[in-house]
Amino acid sequence: MHIYRSHVLVCAGTGCTSSKSLEIIDRLEKGIIKNKLEHDIQIVKTGCFGLCAEGPIIVVYPEGAMYSHVSVNDVDEIVNEHFVKGRIVKRLLSGSTEGENNSYETADFFKKQKRIALRNCGVINPEVIEEYIAYDGYQALGKVLTEMTPEQVLDVVIDSGLRGRGGAGFPTGKKWLFAAKAAGDKKYVCCNADEGDPGAFMDRSVLEGDPHSVIEAMAIAAYAIGSDQGFIYVRAEYPIAVKRLYIAIDQAKKLGMLGDHIFGTDFSFNLELRLGAGAFVCGEETALMTSIEGKRGEPRPRPPFPANQGLFKKPTILNNVETLANIPVIINKGADWFRAIGTKNSPGTKVFAVGGKINNTGLVEIPMGTTLREVLYDIGGGIPNGKKFKAAQTGGPSGGCIPAEHLDVPIEYETLIELGSMMGSGGLIVMDEDNCMVDIAKFFLEFTVDESCGKCPPCRIGTKRMYEILDRITKGKGEVGDIEKLEELAETIQSAALCGLGKTSSNPVLSTLRYFRHEYEAHIIDKKCPAGVCKELLDYMIIADKCKGCTKCSKVCPSGAISGKIKEPHIIDQSKCIKCGACLDACPFVAIIKK
């Protein structure tokens, strides 16, 4: 066995891969060989560290130095200075670590986080099962199979209070118990890895960074309910996750973590992947199962619930990736340990993919009960360019907005529902004063209209009509009474749609109406967009006093709407203006305004 002096961890998650981390690895390897360091230094490809905004990220041990924004051209300097001479390249250290302390764990971004589901992401090489085992991987499965009865496993999961991280927050233990009690010769364990919310990538990161935790948890679930077959339904748009899952399943089979007589017991469990074609509705549990069965992915009415009649009409449990990633830790450390984290009704942690108008875009895992303010300002680093926070959107197209006055509400399932939003799968989109809330509602509705499977009319027709009204409002053609029509449609869809996705599809509209009704009214009555987003409601104007007549604006105007003589104030012809904003960007004297 060879021991390396230094380990170099390079993020090979989707985020960093798209900013060339694979080329960086290639260059590192070449540099290491050139300096004959191949027996000293090991390169380890890991999953996502979470700080995607600063990617590509490299962490060098034993120093624990975290380099961020590394480009391919920086690699030689790291090799020559750090690897050869032992001098940390201070210029490339992550900005949030200061002074002598180079270790990334102490950076502000990580300090307030509590990593359970993401415990191995950015720490281990996801393509090497031994590294997962080194960090207590498959211990829980071994313990469950050799020391516990299925009933005891159910008790631990029920006692832990773990709730579904896919969004609805149904108690996981209860779900398992129903399936365990259901009569049937064949039962199935499914993993929902069909992450479809715009802006959400928690599940992808877990699968890319720690695929074995999901495999182990599914085997534990299978033992608890008496199943021998599992399916992971993962979207084909996640090629890295799919590849690592295949590798992980293969390695688990070779080591006998999957297959027959696991740990020398009579328990057998096999696992297969099913690739989804990217339909949003297939993230809904009944549609997902229909899709695994090989049929068109459409939801079916419940009851019968999947615990009794799920996949192939057999008792089935379906858990989200993040939920499953918590299971091995809960088994190892116990229900009491888990309950001590988070809040009474929502124990544990939640992973959020934070995006939008925020400095530290990325993946954070926080204990439940953390306030939105802490997430956005302490971990997220605040809003860029000194802008004012307006709202945060959680729960994707099924969720809603949380405005500034509720920044200090602790994040847990119930509080978010009270605020008219929901936990959702964990997308957290931050909006500042430049975002128009009507436009945001329209964006999510457009998504739902596109993704509606069309099986039930409330969702198929209702969301389309709502979208048309919103579209009209943003184009200055809103009428008095539109808001009431929106509310009526929203209520009807909520009560009449077939599946969870349909029922919640009007939430973005309802929640923006609840907190930002004045913006809707400004669009409809005053025909103005207060945030300056909706093009049709804007007028570009030149302030004559400030205009020096430099003609830059008239040169860039694509529609020839700006006229004027050199060194004299120019004028925009509103009938010709297409409101592209090119003149505003071109003006060196800030003489052009939009309102």
Place this chain on the structure above:
Amino acid sequence: MKSLAELDAIRKSALENMKVRKDNQGFKIVIGMATCGIAAGARPIMNAFVEELNKRSINVPVTMTGCVGVCRLEPMADVIDENGNKTTYIMLTPEKVEKIVQNHIVNGQIVSEYTINSTQAVF
């Protein structure tokens, strides 16, 4: 997978490989790798440390540092024990390294004749 013991064996061996990534509580070796150190032959010294440690399957992090100012005593290395006590060894050779690893790291006995306080290194 047949038993928990088998799993534990894999775990231990893998953990040993990855130890460098954990906060290390035990010994630490820091080698002077500034221009002066490298010119005096610090690289073979570092390789010797890594090899000696590997030979004995001991996992002690070997890191590097810059010039401490006594360039004439290079190659030098600090051995820092679990209590933070630092011993500075000077004018190292691969043979000295072997002895340091054997006596100091394995047996906890400082090799006093190679340290900076030894008689041969009068300031």
